[in-house]
Amino acid sequence: MTPPEAPLGEQSHERRDEIVVSVGFWVAALAAIGLGIVYWRGGQPQLEGLLLAVGAAGLAAGMVTWAHRLLPKGPEVEGRQVFTDEAGSGDESTLESDLSRGGAISRRRLILRSLGASAAAFGAALLFPLRSLGPRPSDAELNDSPWTPGKRLVSTDGMPVLAYEVPVNGLVTVFPDGALDSETGQAVLVRVDPSLVRPLPGRESWSPQGFIAYSKLCTHAGCPVGLYEASTNQLLCPCHQSTFDVLRGAKPIFGPAAAPLPQLPLAIDADGVIRATGNFSEPPGPSFWNRRQ
Amino acid sequence: MPPLLVAIAALLGVTVFRPPTSVAQLAPPTPPTPDAARATFQRDCAVCHGADATGTSRGPSLQGVGRAAVDYELTTGRMPLLPNFRTARSPENQPPLGQVLPAPSAASRQRPPAYPPALIAALEDYIASIAPGGPDIPQVDLAQADLATGGELYRLQCAACHEWAGVGGALYQREAPGLHGVTPTQVAEAMIVGPGQMPKFGPPAVPADQVSNVAGYVEYLGHPDNRGGNPLWYIGPVAEGAVTILVGLGAVVLVSRWIGDRS
Numbered sequence: 001m002t003p004p005e006a007p008l009g010e011q012s013h014e015r016r017d018e019i020v021v022s023v024g025f026w027v028a029a030l031a032a033i034g035l036g037i038v039y040w041r042g043g044q045p046q047l048e049g050l051l052l053a054v055g056a057a058g059l060a061a062g063m064v065t066w067a068h069r070l071l072p073k074g075p076e077v078e079g080r081q082v083f084t085d086e087a088g089s090g091d092e093s094t095l096e097s098d099l100s101r102g103g104a105i106s107r108r109r110l111i112l113r114s115l116g117a118s119a120a121a122f123g124a125a126l127l128f129p130l131r132s133l134g135p136r137p138s139d140a141e142l143n144d145s146p147w148t149p150g151k152r153l154v155s156t157d158g159m160p161v162l163a164y165e166v167p168v169n170g171l172v173t174v175f176p177d178g179a180l181d182s183e184t185g186q187a188v189l190v191r192v193d194p195s196l197v198r199p200l201p202g203r204e205s206w207s208p209q210g211f212i213a214y215s216k217l218c219t220h221a222g223c224p225v226g227l228y229e230a231s232t233n234q235l236l237c238p239c240h241q242s243t244f245d246v247l248r249g250a251k252p253i254f255g256p257a258a259a260p261l262p263q264l265p266l267a268i269d270a271d272g273v274i275r276a277t278g279n280f281s282e283p284p285g286p287s288f289w290n291r292r293q
Numbered sequence: 294m295p296p297l298l299v300a301i302a303a304l305l306g307v308t309v310f311r312p313p314t315s316v317a318q319l320a321p322p323t324p325p326t327p328d329a330a331r332a333t334f335q336r337d338c339a340v341c342h343g344a345d346a347t348g349t350s351r352g353p354s355l356q357g358v359g360r361a362a363v364d365y366e367l368t369t370g371r372m373p374l375l376p377n378f379r380t381a382r383s384p385e386n387q388p389p390l391g392q393v394l395p396a397p398s399a400a401s402r403q404r405p406p407a408y409p410p411a412l413i414a415a416l417e418d419y420i421a422s423i424a425p426g427g428p429d430i431p432q433v434d435l436a437q438a439d440l441a442t443g444g445e446l447y448r449l450q451c452a453a454c455h456e457w458a459g460v461g462g463a464l465y466q467r468e469a470p471g472l473h474g475v476t477p478t479q480v481a482e483a484m485i486v487g488p489g490q491m492p493k494f495g496p497p498a499v500p501a502d503q504v505s506n507v508a509g510y511v512e513y514l515g516h517p518d519n520r521g522g523n524p525l526w527y528i529g530p531v532a533e534g535a536v537t538i539l540v541g542l543g544a545v546v547l548v549s550r551w552i553g554d555r556s
Contacts, residue, residue, distance in 0.1 A: 155497040
């Protein structure tokens with residue numbers, strides 16, 4: 001008995017499906033290689049996201065096509081064995097042919113090769129982020145905000161903030177002079193009743209006439225701490241409700257933030273212009289593992 | 294009809310069909326005199342702020358708060374407050390003017406003003422005469438307002454508390470009222486005065502020539518030019534995220550079922 005051949009049309013369909021599957025896997029492999037290259041050259045989030053999405057979609061398309069079109073479909077019915085001397089050989093060859101034709105293992109070298117390539121490429125690309133885990137940044141690198149001694153505080157329109165213009169319980173978002181788009185330099189300037197201030201040791205001169213400035217970046221997740229409650233002298237973060245006591249060095253008193261907001265030392269010059277006398281007391285931005293409390 | 298019945302009917306008619314109101318009540322209200330403003334101040338305000346507006350243990354001094362603060366508190370109905378014990382009704386059986394705070398630390402809420410506009414103006418004059426100084430009511434010109442600039446300032450200075458769409462209440466149990474339905478003048482006054490928990494936004498934060506822009510943007514938020522779709526009460530990413538999860542995850546589940554379907 002000759003093993004029954006699959007009809008010609010079905011074979012060409014299978015051939016086409018094999019090509020679709022391996023093209024999907026090769027696309028995934030190329031995308032993964034591209035992802036690794038982009039990451040290695042410094043990274044570009046949108047492009048990386050696009051390549052990751054293309055890679056995952058290629059893998060998914062290949063696997064779904066493979067599962068739907070090429071794997072044998074059930075239900076399988078095992079033919080009743082016929083108890084004759086010559087019987088069985090035909091059944092065995094049918095099974096063999098079915099395994100080799102529809103079997104997922106032996107004949108699909110094209111598919112297996114492309115799957116292996118994409119797995120290797122993805123594995124290599126996912127190793128690259130290990131490089132980003134070091135080296136540990138220095139304090140100087142983290143604390144690179146544009147505040148320097150003598151730098152004027154300017155409001156969003158670039159004008160210097162004059163002390164007499166800010167009323168008690170006034171709130172101004174300030175930037176370092178000449179760095180209006182600075183992310184790390186943005187700060188909130190609050191004017192409180194000077195008799196209420198309880199400065200931290202060593203910061204007694206940092207809040208002249210009740211002017212206090214803190215980094216606007218929450219120490220929890222870096223949201224802008226822009227909410228000020230005048231009667232309780234509390235700064236609040238809109239994202240997770242972290243609450244800081246303005247009068248006591250922005251000590252966190254509620255919410256997930258564990259570290260106080262970095263304070264900016266201030267001085268008022270003879271013309272009434274508010275100036276910084278140095279950089280923030282700590283690096284601004286979300287907390288990290290070795291931040292000093 | 295016997296004359297006696299006619300007489301009785303006439304008597305009943307006179308008794309029953311009396312004119313409902315007196316002539317004096319129908320006359321238009323006369324503008325409140327300074328004396329009326331002074332009497333109102335002594336009756337409703339002096340109990341906490343003091344007869345000379347220098348404050349008492351129950352309420353702050355009004356010296357130097359300015360006409361803007363008085364106008365804001367009275368036109369938004371946040372003042373006058375009622376001491377808890379004073380619940381007597383007026384001779385016309387009207388409930389007392391003003392609101393009772395549920396707790397001493399509670400913030401007063403916006404409500405219809407307790408006094409007619411003319412009396413509010415007279416009260417402002419009177420308070421300005423015994424408590425001089427402070428900012429005047431700002432002039433707001435909505436016709437010239439630049440909404441784009443005002444919107445930038447709003448998102449920078451106001452949105453953190455009053456929410457990006459002006460519905461208020463960005464934080465749990467913190468006072469930040471919604472801004473829909475307030476007048477542009479009240480918005481401008483609040484920025485200058487800093488009522489309640491609100492900080493004051495002086496010229497460095499909101500320059501004087503930007504006040505009208507911000508007030509105009511707040512006015513715009515009351516009836517924004519929506520691009521369609523359900524605003525989901527303007528409460529922002531939480532509601533939108535919930536809908537995204539329901540719709541998006543639902544789609545993912547359906548696609549997964551299709552992938553796993555072997556027939």
